[in-house]
Each structure stands twice: as structure tokens, then as C-alpha cells.
Amino acid sequence: MNGVQLVTDAHANCCEGFNKLTSLSMIAMVEDDMNIIKKIFKSSDSLKEFFIFGCKGIVKQSIIRKRFPKLQLLHLSHCSVDGTLTFPWTSSIAYLPENLSVSEYFIEADPIHQRLNIPKTMFLRVLALVNNGIEIPEQIQVSGNLHFIEISDNLIHKLSYQMFIKTHGLQRLVLKRNHILVIEVEELSFAGQTGLLYLDMSYNEIRTLPPHIFDDLQDLIDLDLSHNKLHRLPNEIFIRLKCLERLKIDNNSVITLNNNILPIQSVKLKFVSFNNNPLKDFPVSILYIRSLEKAEIRSTNISFSNLDTILRRVDRLLLIRSIIRSSSPLFTDIYETTYTRRNLDLTSRNISGIIIPGGLDLNSKEILLIVFKHFKFVLHGNKFICNSDIIPSNHLMKDSN
Secondary structure, eight states, X not given: OBSOOOOTTSOTTTTGGGGGOSEEEEESOSSOHHHHHHHHOOOOSSOOEEEEESOSSEEOHHHHHHHOTTOOEEEEESOEEOSOEEEOSOOOOOBOOTTOOXXXXXXXXOGGGGGSSSOTTBOOOEEEEXXXXXXXXXXXXXXXXXXXXXXXXXOOOOBOTXXXXXXXXXXXXXXXXXXXXGGGBOTTTTTTOTTOOEEEOOSSOOOXXXXXXXXTOTTOOEEEOOSSOOOOOOTTSSTTOTTOOEEEXXXXXXXXXXXXXXXXXXXXXXXXXXXTOOOOSOOGGGGGOTTOXXXXXXXXXXXXXXXXXXXXXXXXXXXXHHHSOTTSOSSOOTTSOOSSOEEEEOOSSSOOOOOOOTTOOHHHHHHHHHHHHHEEEEOTTOOOOOSGGGHHHHHHHHHHO
């Protein structure tokens, strides 16, 4: 129902069919949304999904709860919410009728839905609050079984363990564009959420994170911390995320990334990105990620002017372990060129060349050759300088053939 205005002098039974609806969306209605609900709905157990976008008036939970007591999904976008919102109202899960499929909202607008561990015949249990002016987390009380929670574009400044401690079954959590501050992210904020697969905390104002904040999230697949104000990451903060596939920390203020931060033991991590961070040194721990397919380190302060120093920081055994597949034969040629090189995207403006200094020791030469054989460097946007410093590079390449 988009921009609908009700005809008030209609027949008393004209809206009976609404009470058999399964999913309803009300967008930019002409009159107060709560008045519309009271006019056309009796108590309906059939309605399982309810979306309101651009409310007229204030959303009153008591009215929605009375009309739709079996609701599985509640999405409020650009609406003012009255008092404390408690959800869900029923502990019973619901299955789609035989003649219905999952709503288009999740199939077309949200491809992540396809990867959640939820039967396709079951209604998702969801609470989404987007741009509602909510300031304190106490205005939201969630408990019981919920698959997906989104709290975005609000004014919340605190993230505490009490927000989600009473929920279970949570697989996706989106906390975007709020005002979560440095001292207001508690260590146990995600305690007990062992089944969480997707966590998005991007576009906030987070400056630091507790060292063990992600310890319980051992099934986590995707973590997005982009567009915050992180200037350092605690040691081992991601080390227990053995199922992690994607890690994004773009547009922060991270200067260094030591070897004890990334989950290098993971056999599933495929993508990491640190774009638009003032990184000074190339993070060699990225080379140790066994399942890596691509790392984006664009627009940083890395120059590669100290290549010999970088090579001395590389752990040879960790590097070799990362390039040898578990199915490889006992004696593997580590210098054999692979056809599935891992992409290191260093698109920037600070790299004038990957210059190999003369007099490299044998260990550094070996490490450099292994890296060149197994990694592809993407260096778009840099201003290379061609001079006699390229001669040692030519010698090394010639000797490796």
C-alpha cells in the first residue's frame, strides 16, 4: 500500500479480506498509519510480516501487537516509535502456506538471506529499526528466537551485553550508522551469539574495541567494521574467528597491523580489505592467510621504499605453509608458478616502484621469489619511477628462471 488514502464511507465489510493477508507493507500513507490499522484490521493471526516506511504519526506498539499477535517480522523505517519497543511477541515459529513463497523483500533486496541457515519454508523472525530517532538501547527489548536484527541510522551511543543477551538463534546483526562511541562498546556485547553469521558495525564512531568482543562468534562468516575511527586493533581480536570469510576495515585510522591480529589459522578467510587507512608498513601477516583470494589495501601510506626491511619481517615457515595446499604432495616445488594467484590490490599514489635493493641475503631473495610466484600485485594509480634501481630486480628475475 503506497500512498493510499482510505475511503471512509465504504461498506463495513469491504476490508474483510485484509485479515487474511500474510505480508503487508505501508509506504508514505496519506493519513496516520495507526488509524488505518485500527480501521481495516481486526485481530489477525494470519499476518506474519509487517513493513512501515515513512510513517504518518507515531508508531504505537500496543496497536500493532493487538492486531497482529503472531507477527514474525517487524520493519519500521523512518518512523517515530512510542515508548519501549518489545519484540517478538510470540515464541511460536511460523511456516509459509503451501501456495506462498518467501517475500520478494528478502529474495531481491537482500541476497544474504539465501545463505542463512533457515528452512526456505519458514518465515524469518526479524526486527528492523531504521532511522527511528532511538537514542538509548533501553528503548529496545529483544528476547527469544530472532534470526535477524537491524538497528541502523539511529542515535544509539552505547553497545552493551544487555541488548542481545536474551535472544537466541541470531544469524545476522546489522548496527550501521549509529553513534556508538569509543568507551561504550562493552566486552560481552555479543556474548552467547555462537550462531551469528553476519555482523555489520560500519559507519559508526568506534575508536577502540575490547580484545575479546568477538570471542563467542566462532561461526561468523562476514564482519564489517568499515567507516569507523579505529586507530589500533587489539592483539588476537580476530584470532578465534575460524569460519570468517570476509573482513572489512576500510576507512579507519589504522596505522599498523601486527602478526597477532588477523586469523591466519583460518582455512576459510578469502577476502580482507584495509582501504583508506594510513598504513605505513605492508602488513606481512596477509601473506600467511592460507585461503586468501584477494586483499585490498588501497589508498594507504605504504611506499615499498623499505622492501628489504619488509622481507626481513616475513616468517618464511608461515609463508610456505600458506601456499602449500593440504592436498599437495610431500615434496612440493614452492617456486612453481600457480595459475590461481592471490590478488594484492595496492592501488594508491605513494608507490614509486617495488625496488629490490642490491645485496639481499638468500632468505630475503627466497621469500621475494615465493611471493612473486603466488601473489599478483595490482598497482593501478601509482606513479612509477624508472631508474637504475631496477637492475637488481632484473638480476633476481633472471636468476630465478
